[in-house]
Amino acid sequence: MNIILNICRVTLEEGFMYAVLALGIYITYSILDFSDLSVDGTMPLGAIVTALLILRGVDPWLCLLISFAAGAIGGMITGLLHVKLHIRPLLCGILIYTGLLSINLVLLYLFNNGTTVASFFRLPTIFNSGLAALIPESIGGTHIRTLVVSGIMAILCKVLLDVYLKTKSGLLLRATGNNEKYVTLLAKDPGMSKILGLAIGNGFAALAGSVIAQSRGSADQQMGVGMVVMGLASVIVGLSLFRKLSKLQATTMVILGSIAYKAVLSIALALGLPTEYLKLLMAVLFVAALVLSGKKETHKRRAA
Amino acid sequence: MLDLQKIVKIFNEGTVDEAVLFDGFDFHVKQGEFVSVIGSNGSGKTTMLNLICGADAAQEGKILFRGQDITMLPEHKRAKFIGRVFQDPKAGTCAGLTILENMALADNKQKHFGLGFAINKKRTDHYRALLEQCEMGLENRLNVKVGSLSGGQRQALALVIANMTDIELLILDEHTAALDPKSSETMMYLTDKLIRQRGITTLMVTHNLRHAVEYGNRLVMMHEGNIVKDICGEQKQQAKVQDLLEIFNEISIENGNGV
Ligand SMILES: Nc1ncnc2c1ncn2[C@@H]1O[C@H](COP(=O)(O)OP(=O)(O)O)[C@@H](O)[C@H]1O
Ligand SMILES: [Mg+2]
Numbered sequence: 001m002n003i004i005l006n007i008c009r010v011t012l013e014e015g016f017m018y019a020v021l022a023l024g025i026y027i028t029y030s031i032l033d034f035s036d037l038s039v040d041g042t043m044p045l046g047a048i049v050t051a052l053l054i055l056r057g058v059d060p061w062l063c064l065l066i067s068f069a070a071g072a073i074g075g076m077i078t079g080l081l082h083v084k085l086h087i088r089p090l091l092c093g094i095l096i097y098t099g100l101l102s103i104n105l106v107l108l109y110l111f112n113n114g115t116t117v118a119s120f121f122r123l124p125t126i127f128n129s130g131l132a133a134l135i136p137e138s139i140g141g142t143h144i145r146t147l148v149v150s151g152i153m154a155i156l157c158k159v160l161l162d163v164y165l166k167t168k169s170g171l172l173l174r175a176t177g178n179n180e181k182y183v184t185l186l187a188k189d190p191g192m193s194k195i196l197g198l199a200i201g202n203g204f205a206a207l208a209g210s211v212i213a214q215s216r217g218s219a220d221q222q223m224g225v226g227m228v229v230m231g232l233a234s235v236i237v238g239l240s241l242f243r244k245l246s247k248l249q250a251t252t253m254v255i256l257g258s259i260a261y262k263a264v265l266s267i268a269l270a271l272g273l274p275t276e277y278l279k280l281l282m283a284v285l286f287v288a289a290l291v292l293s294g295k296k297e298t299h300k301r302r303a304a
Numbered sequence: 305m306l307d308l309q310k311i312v313k314i315f316n317e318g319t320v321d322e323a324v325l326f327d328g329f330d331f332h333v334k335q336g337e338f339v340s341v342i343g344s345n346g347s348g349k350t351t352m353l354n355l356i357c358g359a360d361a362a363q364e365g366k367i368l369f370r371g372q373d374i375t376m377l378p379e380h381k382r383a384k385f386i387g388r389v390f391q392d393p394k395a396g397t398c399a400g401l402t403i404l405e406n407m408a409l410a411d412n413k414q415k416h417f418g419l420g421f422a423i424n425k426k427r428t429d430h431y432r433a434l435l436e437q438c439e440m441g442l443e444n445r446l447n448v449k450v451g452s453l454s455g456g457q458r459q460a461l462a463l464v465i466a467n468m469t470d471i472e473l474l475i476l477d478e479h480t481a482a483l484d485p486k487s488s489e490t491m492m493y494l495t496d497k498l499i500r501q502r503g504i505t506t507l508m509v510t511h512n513l514r515h516a517v518e519y520g521n522r523l524v525m526m527h528e529g530n531i532v533k534d535i536c537g538e539q540k541q542q543a544k545v546q547d548l549l550e551i552f553n554e555i556s557i558e559n560g561n562g563v
Binding site: 164166167168169170171172174175177178179181182183184185186187188189190 | 378379380383384387388390396397400401405406409419421422423465
């Protein structure tokens, strides 16, 4: 019984943390209609920036903002490559990801004495300092603080994103993904709107990196591997699985998608899947999600 | 108000597919004119409109707007004073956004798209009044996604949206061509009404010769990148569809493919 409870707790914790990343991918993939691969680089960038700053005594909550900004700069460059140099979206992402591989390592070499993992166990993080310290660490022997903090982070990001999408800037972003020509008719440069959207999306990815690093107490380049696949799968699973169920907001569906995705991984691991098969399972799940959502769409088209 | 001077437009320059469309093309539009543009397919009508809007660039020549050189001005900056409705009903609106959201965006044209809320409830009565002019019941469907409207409804919405802000030039490229005959008539009626209300200078490309004859105060016929007929005033009023058909035929005969 305790084991099952524990698995549920960890699934929810991770589901919430990776939901922040999925929200970022929701912006680039669903709203902006831009297949952005830079996330594999900006997510660990956020993690590493946070680790290095926490090691230097910077407030962990402030680290969230700084990591967001770092990711946003990465996303901005992806956008600039696409808009100004007319490089295809996929290639822009690969270029930024490849470039960030070096930048992340250089950051670690320069500021972490040449090691490739920045550890900060026992230092203050958003899970044990500030307001989080007011939350009881555990109830009835079950550790709940991480769950509460990560849940609050995911919901906070969702609400902020919902509000932003209702603003003029946010609505223009939705219009950009929908019909670039319309944005031009509105006397606005759709390119600028795309750059902004990519900045926000990668900001969220780096923010997720920061949160995840703080929960682990360490950061490294490896964290980024497979993030695009995981985030995209969460978005697609969320949007296709929960659309029929009720009139949920898309951002809520993305969070639920992330939790559902993590749940499948947890179950597979609990059933004895060796961890080296994890990434393979992630890829398979992604294909399953695509097929699932594809079927729904053809149904819709037939009905229309 | 609009001046195209010595425009040279070559497609696929420097390749085997090189095609010279305009070679020293001149065109002048006066304030308040409503110009109907006709001409066979490939005569350069759309390209001319693209050059005016900045969606395409010419190799040589100048474009002046109210005496100012706008040749190098990017498309989105020209959109501040130019409104456009395309042939494709999908082009002039956002399918995934509601009518209200589309109009709220258009309402903010010329202004900054910042962090204020996009939808101002106080403006909805104004939007409804604008939509009532279409006589399609759109005013009662503000929260419907534009993608679920018919082509005619979308095109009417696109036209209303193009006219929401103070544009100085309206560009219509076969904007009724994709519609069924009845919607096409409704659309022309609405177009004429909006243009008269605001006295806005208009360029309208059409394949419907009757529309070209009945509407507007100037008629231009293009052929292979040249203006072959340009009438206004009394002459335009007396023009008949039959006369235009005859000119079309003459041109075809000159080109050795007479009927
Ligand atoms: N992007 C393009 N590339 C090559 N040729 C083009 C392009 N756009 C237009 N043309 C050519 O220019 C000519 C005029 O086209 P267009 O302006 O679309 O004519 P219209 O709108 O009068 O039918 C045609 O012969 C067409 O083949
Ligand atoms: Mg054309």
